[in-house]
Amino acid sequence: MKAVVCERPFALDVRDRPLPERAPGEVLLRIRRIGLCGTDYHIFAGNQPFLSYPRVMGHELAGEVVEADMASGLVPGAVVTLNPYLPCGECIACRKDKPNCCTSIRVLGVHVDGGMCEYLAVPQAAVIPAGTLSLDQAAMVEFLSVGAHAVRRGxxxxxxxxxxxxxxxxxxxxxxxxxxxxxxxxxxxxxxxxxxxxxxxxxxxxxxxxxxxxxxxxxxxxxxxxxxxxxxxxxxxxxxxxxxxxxxxxxxxxxxxxxxxxxxxxxxxxxxxxxxxxxSRNATAEDFRTVIAAITRGDIPTDTIKTHAFPMAEAPSRFPELIADQGSVLKAIAIL
Known part of the structure; x- marks a missing residue:
């Protein structure tokens, strides 16, 4: 499969990587949309404090289910978004139902390789059905959830x-x-x-x-x-x-x-x-549900939030352009 890899600061390239193998309890997804955010731009520029290179970026994701456990209720072709914050489930924060600040958290696209690739296998708990949302809208749920979480924290x-x-x-x-x-x-x-x-x-x-x-x-x-x-x-x-x-x-x-x-x-x-x-760090499943409901009601102007779109393969050339023109960029989405 194709993946966009940040080898080191200011060095992006499209690479061939093996298809992921789905383990029990995981869901294999075909990634269809990747929203780009400040974290990705900071990774590209070498300013992200929690990261080592090389890294496949991408944590604002929309995809389609390819394969899942029978008991998951996830059917092939279903549109989903992802909660990219993978907690340990055992630490003090997780025990307090605050998995977004887990002591051993792994964030897709930051601590582990993310979704700027054609296929991705993730824990079932990270997969959130997008309901009637479009692929573009599903790719916006994560960053909107960070905002919703901050408002709730305040x-x-x-x-x-x-x-x-x-x-x-x-x-x-x-x-x-x-x-x-x-x-x-x-x-x-x-x-x-x-x-x-x-x-x-x-x-x-x-x-x-x-x-x-x-x-x-x-x-x-x-x-x-x-x-x-x-x-x-x-x-x-x-x-x-x-x-x-x-x-x-x-x-x-x-x-x-x-x-x-x-x-x-x-x-x-x-x-x-x-x-x-x-x-205020990351977001929780509660915030994702809040955002999906708000988009479904038509409360969020997703059409105007998305300002740029391009094929994923163009990411190496588009990243410097997007950073140089930040005043006009609200949300850029890479398309597969």
């Missing part, structure tokens, strides 16, 4: 004032589910192009351009009170540190991003505000 409720920093795919996902929870949502980014697209195509009308005056701008917009909830989806350590200043007294700061560097904050300000600092 205990977002109606009437909250939420600031989402970062108008890329994860930021947009957070904004959509915070809005669905009844929060008033403001999205901030350094790219006017991204903010305009979030407003015109996604339905997030309140956007703020990040510049040297951002703290003063947000203070003026909120009468100096700032935001009940701040979500960071930038993947930028400096932005993550800056975001502490945007949290209201008694508010919460949800870090959806992950970076290699240490980040720091002013302890007096943190305590003065009695701020909650919350990590």
């Amino acid at each position: 205990e977002t409720t109606a009437g909250d004032h939420a600031l989402v920093v970062g108008a890329g795919p994860i930021g947009v996902a957070v904004a959509l589910f915070a809005k669905a929870a009844g929060a008033g949502v403001t999205i901030a980014d350094t790219s006017r192009q991204r903010l305009d697209y979030a407003r015109d195509a996604i339905g997030i009308p309140d956007g703020v351009l990040v510049d040297d005056t951002i703290e003063a701008t947000l203070a003026e917009r909120t009468d100096g009170e700032f935001y009940d909830l701040v979500f960071d989806a930038t993947g930028n350590a400096r932005a993550m540190e800056k975001g502490f200043a945007f949290v209201a007294h008694g508010g919460s700061y949800v870090l959806v991003s992950v970076v290699k560097q240490d980040i720091s904050f002013a302890d007096p300000e943190f305590h003065k505000r009695e701020m909650r600092l919350i990590g």
Whole structure:
């Protein structure tokens, strides 16, 4: 079968690899769509903290069942999406029903080879029927679930004032589910192009351009009170540190991003505000179900979220183009 392999930073190639063999308890899938995300771009650029090379990327996946155990209920040809976070099932996090932060988690496309290939065998528990979703929509479930999980971690409720920093795919996902929870949502980014697209195509009308005056701008917009909830989806350590200043007294700061560097904050300000600092990692099956239901209801504008599509074999040439033109890229999908 064909697979796209990241041999080392900035080196992608299409390789021939053996077809996977399905073990009992696994499902053999024909991969049909691969969504590309910041993690993949970071892997390509050598900035992903949990990875060794070479690696087959791809964790935002849609496929069709080829073969499964009889008792699984999965029939050949069924469209499915994947929960790419493979837990051990035994550690303290798993025992607390938090498999998304398992101490020994293996993430497809990060810790183990992922789905940027023609066929993939995965544990049955990772396979989630997509119902009436299209292949493109099924490939978007994972990243939208990361946003839904962050909103749930922040205990977002109606009437909250939420600031989402970062108008890329994860930021947009957070904004959509915070809005669905009844929060008033403001999205901030350094790219006017991204903010305009979030407003015109996604339905997030309140956007703020990040510049040297951002703290003063947000203070003026909120009468100096700032935001009940701040979500960071930038993947930028400096932005993550800056975001502490945007949290209201008694508010919460949800870090959806992950970076290699240490980040720091002013302890007096943190305590003065009695701020909650919350990590949000990955997503759970509950979040996947939430997203599938929302897409099925027509609540998520998947047609405008997908901005680019191309055959998987073109990935080596397309990756540098996509990174160079991030302002116009919301969600790119590779097609098989």
